[in-house]
Amino acid sequence: MSVRVRFAPSPTGHLHVGGARTALFNWLLARKAGGTLILRIEDTDRERSADAMTRDIIEAVEWMGLDWNEGPIRQSERLDRHRAVADALLESRHAYRCFCSPEELAQRRRAGSGTPDEWKYDRRCLSLSEDAIAARTAAGRPAAVRFHVPEGSVGFTDAVFGPIRKSGEELEDFVLVRSTGQPTYLLSVVADDLDMAVSHVVRGADHIANTPKQLLLYRALGRTPPVFAHVPLILGSDRTRLSKRHGAAAVLAYRDAGILPEALVNFLALLGWSDGTDREIFDRASLVDAFSLDGISRSNAVFDADKLSWFNGRYIHSLPPADLAVRVAPAMKSAGVWEDRFEGPDRDWLEQVLALIRPRFRSLDALAAEVETYAGERVEYEPAAIEKFFNDPRLADYLPALAERLNDLERFDLESTESALRTLAGELGVRAGLLINASRVALTGQSVAPGIFDVMVMLGRAKTVGRLRVSKVLLSSS
């Protein structure tokens, strides 16, 4: 049996990390088995669905690099097919028309004993005679289609949770088609999964309780259900279900915050799945290779932004510089630090700067912004840096002296700059650290930077000497 899976988000909101992980697991399963991934948009509730959200979801899935083989299919385009299934169920007496309006139901719910959510549909319309139905239909009364839940229990073996059973008494006669003629989710998923020959349904664990209802539909239709694999939910740090309240839960928000898709993918894969080893870093290919449904955990997982950040750092630190330059370009552009020369003659220089400064960064944004320190014409001095390393008045003489030494250098490289500085420090009788740290502030405006000689070489002689000379002003005025 060939593996056919689907990722079926509903466009009622942004694609959040929970949905993203479900998409990833489906993709992984499809790729691992050489199967097919179908992208299906579950927009049967027109009221709550938005086209903008559909675009958002597709953009997010593409950004994560999860390619699909069929779709995107909009469920709303298959309404006729769904209604046909409902008609078949009506015909076979597995479903019946219900003329109770939502308002009436709400009223009866409130009037019933116990709390409203204990109330089950009272099957008032189940016993309607043919004549009564015909009369109401002729009178133009809208009717919903309800499934007639049979006696007995339904059970299935979930690929991650194992056997799950539910007694039919717990289920009420659920609606398949709204009185507006719109099919509901329960009908649509089953009809679509059947038509699309879906072999494995991998979805969030919040669907576990609905699965018995769907199983009943498969049974009534005389069809074999797919394998179900429910994935535990992702929780916020307060252990409640992840939502907008927990800050950035949307996939594209992470992209916009400078997260690399491979980091998100790697992180998400390990959130609720393990291959049983200690391995943490997985590229796409090894993830496909190692993935298996039975490595999925049964308990919910808390989303740990710190760990995502760590993964992102790992990828930023290990990407080939040429690739990193490509990946960071959008962030540089939106930060306003991009210059055309980075596309041409200074490409190598940019790559070298990135390679030099990246160990200190875990996000593309911060990394992009820091390029300005090296590429820009002006230095922004941090007050804290000045306070920390510009606190020796003698520096007002030392730094200009260092500038001249460096300016006179025959060659301007790592070795020559370092020996020039250390020689000067020796002659002055001060620690090399004094000049080094002060130079760091003079050259970058910060108290934090890569090795100072690397910084000098990246800046080049002109900028290095210029910034050291300018710093005299700051020193004498402070």
Place this chain on the structure above:
RNA sequence: GGCCCCAUCGUCUAGUCGGUCUAGGACGUAGCCCUCUCAAGGCUAAAACACGGGUUCGAGUCCCGUUGGGGCUACCA
């Protein structure tokens, strides 16, 4: 409330048919090393089997209960 599901460090997790598990790894935290700063990197440390009963020679591993958490309970998906 009812039904379903889950339960190992703060977090993500490993934990072969129950037998050196004195419970392993990672993030985070603390310390040390490196060192011109801060990172990165390396090393080390603190940190968990929710609780109570069973079953068994022996339970983190099996069973029951309690507690806690989550989900579902719509003419939402």
